[in-house]
Amino acid sequence: MCGIVCAVSDRPVLPLLIEGLKQLEYRGYDSAGVALLDQGKLERIRSVGRIAQLEAALGPVKDSPASVGIAHTRWATHGAPTQNNAHPHLTPGKLAIVHNGIIENHLPLREELQQAGYIFESETDTEVILHAVDREYQQSGDLYRAVAATVKRLKGAYAIGLMCTDEPRRIVGARSGSPMVVGIAENSGYIASDMAALLSVTQNFYIIED
Numbered sequence: 001m002c003g004i005v006c007a008v009s010d011r012p013v014l015p016l017l018i019e020g021l022k023q024l025e026y027r028g029y030d031s032a033g034v035a036l037l038d039q040g041k042l043e044r045i046r047s048v049g050r051i052a053q054l055e056a057a058l059g060p061v062k063d064s065p066a067s068v069g070i071a072h073t074r075w076a077t078h079g080a081p082t083q084n085n086a087h088p089h090l091t092p093g094k095l096a097i098v099h100n101g102i103i104e105n106h107l108p109l110r111e112e113l114q115q116a117g118y119i120f121e122s123e124t125d126t127e128v129i130l131h132a133v134d135r136e137y138q139q140s141g142d143l144y145r146a147v148a149a150t151v152k153r154l155k156g157a158y159a160i161g162l163m164c165t166d167e168p169r170r171i172v173g174a175r176s177g178s179p180m181v182v183g184i185a186e187n188s189g190y191i192a193s194d195m196a197a198l199l200s201v202t203q204n205f206y207i208i209e210d
Protein backbone atom coordinates (compact mmCIF):
# COMPACT_ATOMS: atom_id res chain seq x y z
CA MET A 1 0.00 0.00 0.00
CA CYS A 2 1.07 3.52 -0.61
CA GLY A 3 -0.56 6.80 -1.46
CA ILE A 4 -1.20 9.28 -4.22
CA VAL A 5 -2.18 12.93 -4.09
CA CYS A 6 -2.79 14.98 -7.25
CA ALA A 7 -3.96 18.56 -7.55
CA VAL A 8 -4.93 21.12 -10.16
CA SER A 9 -5.65 24.48 -8.61
CA ASP A 10 -5.35 28.24 -8.98
CA ARG A 11 -2.61 28.48 -6.36
CA PRO A 12 0.72 26.71 -5.68
CA VAL A 13 0.02 23.03 -5.00
CA LEU A 14 3.32 21.79 -3.58
CA PRO A 15 2.48 22.53 0.10
CA LEU A 16 -0.82 20.65 -0.24
CA LEU A 17 0.83 17.71 -2.02
CA ILE A 18 3.44 17.33 0.73
CA GLU A 19 0.86 17.74 3.49
CA GLY A 20 -1.38 15.21 1.74
CA LEU A 21 1.43 12.66 1.56
CA LYS A 22 2.02 13.11 5.29
CA GLN A 23 -1.65 12.33 5.95
CA LEU A 24 -1.18 9.07 4.00
CA GLU A 25 1.95 7.96 5.86
CA TYR A 26 -0.10 5.48 7.91
CA ARG A 27 -0.47 3.41 4.71
CA GLY A 28 3.26 2.61 4.78
CA TYR A 29 5.94 3.47 2.20
CA ASP A 30 9.63 3.23 1.40
CA SER A 31 10.14 6.23 -0.90
CA ALA A 32 8.34 9.33 -2.07
CA GLY A 33 8.23 11.76 -4.95
CA VAL A 34 6.48 14.70 -6.51
CA ALA A 35 6.19 16.13 -10.04
CA LEU A 36 5.07 19.68 -10.76
CA LEU A 37 3.95 21.22 -14.04
CA ASP A 38 4.75 24.89 -14.49
CA GLN A 39 4.96 26.90 -17.71
CA GLY A 40 4.93 23.77 -19.83
CA LYS A 41 7.79 22.11 -17.97
CA LEU A 42 7.78 19.09 -15.67
CA GLU A 43 9.92 19.19 -12.54
CA ARG A 44 10.41 16.02 -10.51
CA ILE A 45 11.95 15.33 -7.12
CA ARG A 46 12.19 11.81 -5.67
CA SER A 47 13.73 10.41 -2.55
CA VAL A 48 14.17 7.09 -0.78
CA GLY A 49 13.02 7.11 2.83
CA ARG A 50 10.71 9.43 4.72
CA ILE A 51 8.76 12.41 3.43
CA ALA A 52 11.07 14.60 5.50
CA GLN A 53 13.87 13.44 3.19
CA LEU A 54 11.80 14.37 0.15
CA GLU A 55 11.24 17.81 1.65
CA ALA A 56 14.96 18.18 2.27
CA ALA A 57 15.64 17.28 -1.38
CA LEU A 58 13.25 19.93 -2.76
CA GLY A 59 15.80 22.75 -2.71
CA PRO A 60 14.60 25.78 -4.72
CA VAL A 61 11.58 23.78 -5.95
CA LYS A 62 10.15 24.39 -2.47
CA ASP A 63 8.93 27.78 -3.68
CA SER A 64 7.53 26.56 -7.00
CA PRO A 65 4.45 28.49 -8.18
CA ALA A 66 3.22 25.38 -10.05
CA SER A 67 -0.55 25.00 -9.72
CA VAL A 68 -0.64 21.45 -11.07
CA GLY A 69 1.15 18.46 -9.57
CA ILE A 70 1.11 14.80 -8.63
CA ALA A 71 2.74 13.13 -5.61
CA HIS A 72 3.35 9.61 -4.37
CA THR A 73 4.49 7.47 -1.53
CA ARG A 74 5.73 4.09 -2.80
CA TRP A 75 5.63 0.65 -1.31
CA ALA A 76 7.87 -1.16 -3.75
CA THR A 77 6.41 -4.25 -5.37
CA HIS A 78 8.27 -4.33 -8.72
CA GLY A 79 11.86 -3.14 -8.44
CA ALA A 80 13.86 -2.24 -5.36
CA PRO A 81 13.04 0.85 -3.28
CA THR A 82 15.52 3.10 -5.09
CA GLN A 83 15.27 6.69 -6.27
CA ASN A 84 15.16 5.49 -9.86
CA ASN A 85 12.14 3.28 -9.21
CA ALA A 86 10.34 5.91 -7.13
CA HIS A 87 7.35 7.66 -8.68
CA PRO A 88 6.40 9.87 -10.46
CA HIS A 89 7.62 8.32 -13.71
CA LEU A 90 7.95 10.60 -16.72
CA THR A 91 8.20 10.44 -20.48
CA PRO A 92 10.67 13.03 -21.76
CA GLY A 93 8.99 16.42 -21.45
CA LYS A 94 5.42 15.17 -21.76
CA LEU A 95 3.62 12.79 -19.36
CA ALA A 96 3.90 12.08 -15.64
CA ILE A 97 2.28 9.25 -13.67
CA VAL A 98 1.84 8.08 -10.09
CA HIS A 99 0.46 4.62 -9.39
CA ASN A 100 -0.69 2.71 -6.36
CA GLY A 101 -1.10 -1.05 -6.87
CA ILE A 102 0.18 -3.92 -8.98
CA ILE A 103 -0.17 -4.55 -12.72
CA GLU A 104 -0.28 -8.32 -13.15
CA ASN A 105 0.21 -8.40 -16.93
CA HIS A 106 3.13 -5.95 -16.90
CA LEU A 107 5.58 -8.38 -18.51
CA PRO A 108 3.78 -8.97 -21.84
CA LEU A 109 2.89 -5.28 -22.00
CA ARG A 110 6.52 -4.32 -21.37
CA GLU A 111 7.71 -6.62 -24.16
CA GLU A 112 5.12 -5.20 -26.53
CA LEU A 113 6.13 -1.62 -25.73
CA GLN A 114 9.84 -2.40 -25.99
CA GLN A 115 9.20 -3.87 -29.43
CA ALA A 116 7.45 -0.62 -30.31
CA GLY A 117 10.67 1.21 -29.36
CA TYR A 118 9.95 2.35 -25.80
CA ILE A 119 12.96 2.46 -23.48
CA PHE A 120 12.30 1.73 -19.82
CA GLU A 121 14.15 3.62 -17.12
CA SER A 122 12.84 1.73 -14.09
CA GLU A 123 12.01 -1.82 -13.06
CA THR A 124 8.45 -0.90 -12.12
CA ASP A 125 5.20 -2.23 -13.47
CA THR A 126 4.04 1.41 -13.35
CA GLU A 127 6.28 2.47 -16.20
CA VAL A 128 4.35 0.07 -18.45
CA ILE A 129 1.19 2.13 -17.86
CA LEU A 130 3.10 5.33 -18.62
CA HIS A 131 4.35 4.20 -22.01
CA ALA A 132 1.05 2.56 -22.91
CA VAL A 133 -0.68 5.90 -22.23
CA ASP A 134 1.98 7.66 -24.30
CA ARG A 135 1.32 5.36 -27.23
CA GLU A 136 -2.42 5.99 -27.01
CA TYR A 137 -1.81 9.73 -26.59
CA GLN A 138 0.04 9.81 -29.86
CA GLN A 139 -3.15 8.50 -31.51
CA SER A 140 -5.78 10.63 -29.78
CA GLY A 141 -3.90 13.68 -28.47
CA ASP A 142 -6.26 13.58 -25.47
CA LEU A 143 -5.10 12.49 -22.02
CA TYR A 144 -8.51 11.30 -20.84
CA ARG A 145 -9.03 9.17 -23.94
CA ALA A 146 -5.47 7.84 -23.77
CA VAL A 147 -5.90 6.74 -20.14
CA ALA A 148 -9.37 5.28 -20.82
CA ALA A 149 -7.97 3.20 -23.71
CA THR A 150 -4.97 2.06 -21.67
CA VAL A 151 -6.80 0.87 -18.56
CA LYS A 152 -8.85 -1.53 -20.69
CA ARG A 153 -5.61 -3.46 -21.21
CA LEU A 154 -4.48 -3.53 -17.57
CA LYS A 155 -4.97 -6.55 -15.31
CA GLY A 156 -4.41 -6.03 -11.61
CA ALA A 157 -4.94 -3.25 -9.11
CA TYR A 158 -4.36 0.42 -9.69
CA ALA A 159 -5.12 3.92 -8.64
CA ILE A 160 -3.34 6.20 -11.09
CA GLY A 161 -2.98 9.92 -11.59
CA LEU A 162 -1.46 11.51 -14.71
CA MET A 163 -0.73 14.92 -16.13
CA CYS A 164 0.54 16.09 -19.50
CA THR A 165 2.48 19.18 -20.55
CA ASP A 166 0.15 19.65 -23.55
CA GLU A 167 -2.91 19.84 -21.25
CA PRO A 168 -1.60 21.88 -18.33
CA ARG A 169 -4.92 22.42 -16.54
CA ARG A 170 -5.87 18.75 -16.38
CA ILE A 171 -5.27 15.73 -14.20
CA VAL A 172 -6.66 12.34 -15.17
CA GLY A 173 -7.15 9.52 -12.70
CA ALA A 174 -8.48 5.98 -12.82
CA ARG A 175 -8.84 3.18 -10.32
CA SER A 176 -9.54 -0.51 -10.04
CA GLY A 177 -9.03 -2.36 -6.79
CA SER A 178 -7.00 0.43 -5.15
CA PRO A 179 -8.73 3.26 -3.30
CA MET A 180 -9.23 6.71 -4.81
CA VAL A 181 -11.35 9.74 -4.02
CA VAL A 182 -11.92 12.90 -6.03
CA GLY A 183 -12.15 16.19 -4.17
CA ILE A 184 -13.58 19.40 -5.61
CA ALA A 185 -13.14 22.97 -4.42
CA GLU A 186 -13.53 26.34 -6.10
CA ASN A 187 -11.22 26.44 -9.15
CA SER A 188 -9.53 23.25 -7.92
CA GLY A 189 -9.74 19.50 -8.40
CA TYR A 190 -7.94 16.77 -6.48
CA ILE A 191 -7.35 13.04 -6.49
CA ALA A 192 -6.10 11.11 -3.48
CA SER A 193 -5.97 7.64 -1.99
CA ASP A 194 -7.93 8.81 1.03
CA MET A 195 -10.04 11.83 2.01
CA ALA A 196 -7.63 12.47 4.89
CA ALA A 197 -5.08 13.76 2.38
CA LEU A 198 -7.41 16.52 1.19
CA LEU A 199 -9.35 17.62 4.26
CA SER A 200 -7.32 20.81 4.53
CA VAL A 201 -8.63 21.97 1.13
CA THR A 202 -12.08 20.44 0.65
CA GLN A 203 -14.89 18.47 2.22
CA ASN A 204 -16.60 17.94 -1.10
CA PHE A 205 -15.74 14.39 -2.23
CA TYR A 206 -16.72 11.85 -4.81
CA ILE A 207 -15.93 8.23 -4.04
CA ILE A 208 -14.83 6.72 -7.34
CA GLU A 209 -16.04 3.24 -8.30
CA ASP A 210 -13.66 0.78 -9.94
Ligand code: GLU
Pocket: 001, 002, 003, 073, 074, 075, 076, 077, 078, 079, 085, 099, 100, 101, 102, 103, 124, 125, 126
Ligand atom coordinates in the same frame (compact mmCIF):
# COMPACT_ATOMS: atom_id res chain seq x y z
N1 GLU B 1 3.81 -1.49 -8.24
C1 GLU B 1 4.31 -0.15 -8.21
C2 GLU B 1 5.79 -0.11 -7.92
O1 GLU B 1 6.36 -1.07 -7.50
C3 GLU B 1 3.55 0.72 -7.20
C4 GLU B 1 3.72 0.24 -5.79
C5 GLU B 1 2.89 1.06 -4.83
O2 GLU B 1 1.67 0.80 -4.73
O3 GLU B 1 3.48 1.93 -4.18
O4 GLU B 1 6.43 0.89 -8.12
